[in-house]
Amino acid sequence: MTRKSPLDDPETAAFAWARFRRLMRFMMLLTIGVVAIAMALLWKQGNVVSVHFYIAAALGLGVSMLLTAALMGLVFLSSGTGHDNAIEDRPSDRED
Template identity: 55%
Template sequence: MFPRSPLEDPEKAAHAWARYRRIMAYMMTITVGLVLTSVILLYRSNGTISVHAYIATALCVAFTMLLASALMGLAFLSSGDDWKGK
């Protein structure tokens, strides 16, 4: 038999998911900054290129950053370091 997860408690789960949403909001602002920076650097190094290259660069940077931060946030959520003592 597996032990019960502390996330089954509604109060602890609400606290953990609120922390996860804060992490994702913070990472979204960093992602927007990195996307803007990467597009500006691409323009500075290559000049005027196809708009498709800018769109692809922006989407790739955004997708990579948000996927990595979502997975890392879920790892923090499942580790339970924040709610073990409560």
């Protein structure tokens, strides 16, 4: 039988998701700053490239940073609330 997860409690879940949203807001601001710096450095190099290069670089950098932040944030949320401890992983009796 699986133990009850701490995220089943509405107060604990609300606190955990508020912390996750706060982390994501911070990472969004950091990502915007990093993308702006990267675009400025690319522009300063003075190479003649298409505007599509800048769009692709900004989107690639921004999406990869935010995806990484979201996945790590979910790991922190799961571990920090004790949700990971509520999962039982019994070894199987089979021998392969």
